[in-house]
Amino acid sequence: MQTPLPSNAIQAVRPIESWFEYPVRVQPHHTDYAGVAWHGTYIAWLEEARVEYLRSIGVDFADLVAMGCDLPVVELAIRYHRGMKMGQAGVVRAKMLAMKGVRINWDYQIQSPDGQDLYVSAQVTLVAVNRQNGKIMRQLPPTLEQTLAKLVSG
Amino acid sequence: MQTPLPSNAIQAVRPIESWFEYPVRVQPHHTDYAGVAWHGTYIAWLEEARVEYLRSIGVDFADLVAMGCDLPVVELAIRYHRGMKMGQAGVVRAKMLAMKGVRINWDYQIQSPDGQDLYVSAQVTLVAVNRQNGKIMRQLPPTLEQTLAKLVSG
Amino acid sequence: MQTPLPSNAIQAVRPIESWFEYPVRVQPHHTDYAGVAWHGTYIAWLEEARVEYLRSIGVDFADLVAMGCDLPVVELAIRYHRGMKMGQAGVVRAKMLAMKGVRINWDYQIQSPDGQDLYVSAQVTLVAVNRQNGKIMRQLPPTLEQTLAKLVSG
Amino acid sequence: MQTPLPSNAIQAVRPIESWFEYPVRVQPHHTDYAGVAWHGTYIAWLEEARVEYLRSIGVDFADLVAMGCDLPVVELAIRYHRGMKMGQAGVVRAKMLAMKGVRINWDYQIQSPDGQDLYVSAQVTLVAVNRQNGKIMRQLPPTLEQTLAKLVSG
Numbered sequence: 229m230q231t232p233l234p235s236n237a238i239q240a241v242r243p244i245e246s247w248f249e250y251p252v253r254v255q256p257h258h259t260d261y262a263g264v265a266w267h268g269t270y271i272a273w274l275e276e277a278r279v280e281y282l283r284s285i286g287v288d289f290a291d292l293v294a295m296g297c298d299l300p301v302v303e304l305a306i307r308y309h310r311g312m313k314m315g316q317a318g319v320v321r322a323k324m325l326a327m328k329g330v331r332i333n334w335d336y337q338i339q340s341p342d343g344q345d346l347y348v349s350a351q352v353t354l355v356a357v358n359r360q361n362g363k364i365m366r367q368l369p370p371t372l373e374q375t376l377a378k379l380v381s382g
Numbered sequence: 383m384q385t386p387l388p389s390n391a392i393q394a395v396r397p398i399e400s401w402f403e404y405p406v407r408v409q410p411h412h413t414d415y416a417g418v419a420w421h422g423t424y425i426a427w428l429e430e431a432r433v434e435y436l437r438s439i440g441v442d443f444a445d446l447v448a449m450g451c452d453l454p455v456v457e458l459a460i461r462y463h464r465g466m467k468m469g470q471a472g473v474v475r476a477k478m479l480a481m482k483g484v485r486i487n488w489d490y491q492i493q494s495p496d497g498q499d500l501y502v503s504a505q506v507t508l509v510a511v512n513r514q515n516g517k518i519m520r521q522l523p524p525t526l527e528q529t530l531a532k533l534v535s536g
Numbered sequence: 537m538q539t540p541l542p543s544n545a546i547q548a549v550r551p552i553e554s555w556f557e558y559p560v561r562v563q564p565h566h567t568d569y570a571g572v573a574w575h576g577t578y579i580a581w582l583e584e585a586r587v588e589y590l591r592s593i594g595v596d597f598a599d600l601v602a603m604g605c606d607l608p609v610v611e612l613a614i615r616y617h618r619g620m621k622m623g624q625a626g627v628v629r630a631k632m633l634a635m636k637g638v639r640i641n642w643d644y645q646i647q648s649p650d651g652q653d654l655y656v657s658a659q660v661t662l663v664a665v666n667r668q669n670g671k672i673m674r675q676l677p678p679t680l681e682q683t684l685a686k687l688v689s690g
Numbered sequence: 691m692q693t694p695l696p697s698n699a700i701q702a703v704r705p706i707e708s709w710f711e712y713p714v715r716v717q718p719h720h721t722d723y724a725g726v727a728w729h730g731t732y733i734a735w736l737e738e739a740r741v742e743y744l745r746s747i748g749v750d751f752a753d754l755v756a757m758g759c760d761l762p763v764v765e766l767a768i769r770y771h772r773g774m775k776m777g778q779a780g781v782v783r784a785k786m787l788a789m790k791g792v793r794i795n796w797d798y799q800i801q802s803p804d805g806q807d808l809y810v811s812a813q814v815t816l817v818a819v820n821r822q823n824g825k826i827m828r829q830l831p832p833t834l835e836q837t838l839a840k841l842v843s844g
Contacts, residue, residue, distance in 0.1 A: 290469030
């Protein structure tokens, strides 16, 4: 028998609606000799989805960088389940999993628009870096932290 | 006094509405050390705009390739007027200038969304190639030719 | 007390010399707004090193593909330890870790030429796919298997 | 009878040896669905050849940028004569054609290693820009100008 969840656990479960969705299309320049998206192409799409997700909640990545805070990728793990062919449309689904200090973990799936095919799943970790001295920040800029906190708890 | 145009000249002037417009955004992976889009990035955008233009008039480029007709770029000339910064939005404006046998000429401008800034102007020539033997086709596939002919005369 | 290794264990330990080394240089087109190699750049370098490693042992990747065997990446994990700045030289060190049927695991480090700085560490898994039907092969092409087997046992 | 050249004309004729040669190889990530290098790939190679040419004459491009002088591409024209297939080796041949104030013109050919096949010919114009204010410089930094002057007269 499964132990019943505590009453507040429901809220801790991220509802499926909380995925941010970013549409993509395999253009000729994304393909390789096999006629499918080259495996590095998806890395760029993960970044685009992340930047647009942040924009959708009021964080302009270019502004953040101009303010002296960079968010480089420090870890990335990706599984390729099925290739996307030239011309195919897809949806990058992104969500923020956790903030641990200045580390921010993201989860991704790239799917067909109808959700029937899973092309890629990935996890990416960012860390906040002070652009002036190149060092890892002790804490996120307050406005960024507050905005991101809503996503994690959302 | 300006010489009056011959009566058919009006129709020969392509109205400004005939530009196909394709929106773009400078993502981090498009930038270089200068914080602006790397100059090769625009080449990919020209291709994306061309493919989406063809899609908008019923020509699926992937289908065309599957049918054995490729349209490689054989000439490209591009002028960079002003750099696009990270995060900036732009519009690729594309139009087909002429079909000369199996050569297809395109004209491009990349502008700010409000049309006030011109970032890039470019011309691209494609040629139809038979994928089986790698040779230049003697004529375009009839359905492609008919569809494109409407654009040039439009 | 540590259990003594069986006498043949020494040979199973891959000597450090067995890393294949592939030199790289951060060119302007590799950089992003931060003046360092964009994080997807390294993915291309891992592939280049792998292809050149195979070439160095007599396997021409283009020939393999022409014969109907593709080796797509199915998993990739990468850690970014330190950014490589524009103009910096580096060395991609690659070795094959294991063949498990048609899955081939690779290990990578990207270092400074003097070996003092570690920029990236990564693991990549390839799987052999039949290009005609798109399915995973039951076994590697015999000549490929024999050639790769020497690397693993080497 | 051919008119004799003035005595200093010999030196003005650029001998064929003055091409800088930069080797390239079509890697899988360079290819597109047609199994040949995607047309934007060559743009990156032109840049790599230019940077390495400058390095060979003592100009480190990253140092130049750090000193506040950027050399963005302002015009580029390229003709694609023949596609390079995956795995093929080539040579980018680059030479500086002229300096007109702060504009620097380059000429390029991408050939097969044996010189028998011409894949690409291209011309690129750079202009010197002050990184602090983003404006075109009135003159090149003196050390750069002196070094480049040797190439043009060479």
